[in-house]
Structures are given as C-alpha cells and as structure tokens.
Amino acid sequence: MWKALANWHTTASGVAAGVLLYWSTAGFKLPGTSQEWVSLLGGAALALLGVNAKDGRTGSSPTP
Secondary structure, three states: HHHHHHHHHHHHHHHHHHHHHHHHOOOOOOOHHHHHHHHHHHHHHHHOOOOOOOOOOOOOOOOO
16 A cells, blocks of 8 residues: 555546546535535545556566
8 A cells, every 4th residue: 555655646646636526526515416426436436546556657577
C-alpha cells in the first residue's frame, strides 16, 4: 500500500478525478438518489485506480 502511495502523481490525479466526477454530478452534498450513489461509486473507482496505478517513471523490472 505505501509503495502505491509513493507514486503520488497518479494517486493525486486519481483522487482528484474521483472527487471532481462526484461534484460535477451530485454537487457538494451527500448522495440521496441512486444516480448520485452511482456517481459516488464511480468516483471511488477512479480514486482507487489512481492509488493503484504506477507512475510513468516507475516500471516493472524485467524478469530474467
């Protein structure tokens, strides 16, 4: 988990995209309708993608 957070560029962009997706759909309030809940879940998925994605400067080391 901490290694994923070390790639802060993708973490920050994923969390920002998730928050902006929710705010653009539901506004600054807690979800009350099913559409707002779907938007919240989509935003959470984007945030998780940002946490788990690798930064462009870190790659997998080749296996021999």
